Amino acid sequence: MHEMVVILRRELKSYFLSPIAYVFGGLFLAAMMYFGTDRLFTPRGPARLDSFFGNFPFLFLLFLPALTMRLWAEERKQGTLELLMTFPVTVAQLIAGKFVAALSFLAVLLLLTFGLPVTIGMFGELDWGPVLCAYLAALLMSGAYIAVGMFCSSLSRDQIIALLVALIVLLALYLLGTPMVLVNLGGYLPEWMAAILGGLSPYAYFSSIARGVFDTRDFIYYLCFCGFFLYANALVLNGRRVRG
């Protein structure tokens, strides 16, 4: 655990001491707030944040690969991965440290958006249950996206390739959760297969929690999803170690 905290601290430092993280964070926040508040501040409109949180899956899909692309690719390019591997830390601790650091950075960005529900709550009777659930869902979904991004970053030395692969994988997962694609898939694939593919997408589970219902099914799905991609990440890193 101590080793993981050391890695976590190192990663967090690299986020908060680098100007790129602030530029990324600023852009990400601006996009979230600009697109999310488009229909929110309607005089005498409903005091709800659905439209704000509704944009999250797509915005996360666009921005998070940019955050995760450097996690392994940069280490490999700079040759620091080999150095890291010689430290008395396991691959699992390395992965967990990097994963939690990226998630914490994102949690800080999400925290900076909290002024929005407070503003809406000041001018309307806001139902806080769904708002808190939506933040939890956002955190879980960003965890899932980060896990995918990290895995993709581990596959290549080139950050751009890592970014593109992560974008494609996340876009495919996002689309699998949209009703239109699901219905169209139903026309080509057997119903059970379309259902399984639809069940893979984090989007549907995000919507389920963000509406204000905490379901153990959704929570376990995210744990399994993150667990799978982090495990795959570990397999890739171990493979590199084996291959030298």
Added chain:
Amino acid sequence: MTSFSHPMRGAAQGYVLVVILRVVLILLVLGQVVFLAGRYRARVDLTSDQLYSFTGSTQRVLDGMDDRLLIECYFSPDDKLPSIYRELRQNLRGILDEYVQKGKGKVAVQYFDPQSDALLTEKAERLGLRPTRLSSAGTDALSVQTIWQGVRLRYRDAQRTIPMLSFLQWPFQYEAMFTRLIKELTAKSKPKIGVLAFSTDAGTGGMFMQQRGQPQGFTRFKEMLKGRYDLSDLDLNEGKLVPDDVSTVLLIRPKNLTDRQKYALDQFLMRGGSLVVFADSPEVDLSGQRSFMTRGVLYDAQDAKLKFVDQLAHYGVRVEDKMVLEMVEQLHEPIYLAVPGNLGQQVEALPYYYWFHPIANDWADERWVTIAAQDGDGRIDSDKANAYRNTFKPGINTSVAILDAVAKRGRGAGPGLFWPCPVALSEKLPEGVNGEVWFRSSPFAMVEEAQPNLDPFGPDPNPTTKVRNYNRFRSRIQSKFNSEPRRQVSLAVALRGTFGSFFTGKEIPPRKPPEPKKEEVKDPLAEPISTSPTTQPDGTESAPATQPDVQGPPQPGQDTKVDDKDKDPAPILQGKPARLIVIGDSDFLRDDLLSNAHAQAGGPIADERGIVFFALLLDDLQEDKDLLELSSKAATERMLNFVESKPGVEEPAEVLTQRENRKAVYLRTANIVVPVVLLVLCGLVVLLGRRAQKRAFLSATNA
């Protein structure tokens, strides 16, 4: 030739195999975990209105079923739906799945696509299901699709259909619809409600003969609620009392009540029944061209010795023979007038003070108190303000469960009342009786004697004259209002407890014996006595029309005295706990208002909030927890209000809108800019700090 493989390459190949095996295994394990998590799951609905949870009533209704319920869904395929409806369809399927799960094997759902087969289309049509046409904007054109979404519920031999199920936003709306139907299907008997309704008098106005003299009754609401209740007309003629199996009596627009009828109602209350009175004073002529002439409603029959108003007062209710005018225009149900405009004839919605909705607004709020306590010069009378703080109450008493539901479902507004009369609790309620006011006007209301004519436009068809008349009508009311003190008027009250009989110490009105049948004296020789059976028009045979005169003593079993059932039971003077609800309007239940018969003429139109209130009231009176719980569930209307009206300042709507828009833009900009600026500032601080550190380090190393 001997080939040598690199030892590391072999290890890598072995590793790849292991990886593939591990990935497959972990996928299988995780897939199982997610599958099981879907089956055995716990969920917490954190929405304050429990929007995504079934009510306990659904489970109770399903548990109470003895047989299997089949839900047949005649749905067009999801891919034929416009994209915006697909998610809603999935929600609907989710709800139906939940019924299957909760039914524990007693509920089955079957899906049919009526568009796939001509026979299925025919069957769906035969069942009374109807498709609808939905339009959606595509990338290059607007397309219109025919969509089926009808449902048939079958339970034993009974069935109910929903011809076209609307696409609804919230799951509880589907739940309310389905569970209600299931309850109707599976109920062993329906509660019996007696209706004693008096039609409006026939009008005299009107251009067309068929429009004249059409009395308007109260039958439409019975049709609307017949699935849930046995709403049957109450016969209190010939001195009959309310039958024992009737638990609720609706007395709608009482008129010409005889003393005996009053006695029957009194005894019904003493028996522990629930009596709802929809009082009206006066009656306004809406027939023909809606002359809006008023006629006083005479509650009592000409030969009555007792007054119905006194009877109500005895129970603790005061009904005034006056009319309530609401001055807050936002609460009005408008009256429409066609006026010539730049683009031809335009329909304008104008405030009409006699039609309004009570709203769940806390009128004791400082804003309203301040406005009410202001004089003409804008000065606030602090004594008045203090008094108002204590006396002003919310327009809808939301502490009562059904009224809370009424307010939620009506987006804060109660039923639309048309020419209501004041109904209040007596200053001193009878012992053992508790009362509460259900609806109140705003504090900006007044009460006046009924004017003979309440038409704001006048009979002249010229639009200019109509506008002039309307302005005159408005200024008359406005000037009267300005000269009166502010007061809230109570519009509906509810009492509960043990009422004392109004007839204590009074002579019990005798039961009028049935009029003896006047038999026509016929010449026995004129017609031969027929003893042979006669043939009816439908081909069946009946007994001979005339029986031969039988002489001699009565046969065993033959009735020789007055039947016991014709005897009047002893009067009950102190009864069981009962309920009495008096509402100062009956018009919102009138057939012509519910059917929008006056829509073309500009109103009045009773919107669904009236019937929602009425249905909830019946559920409450039957103490049907299931129906009440289902009906009470509603999403709280949460609206943004960026600017408050300035107290005491009449602000034009456009100015208010401009202020609202400005504030909205300001708030949005602040919400976009502030977090970004905060983050960038943090970054700058960190950057400058690091630079300073670097400089310090360099200077230290140089030194």
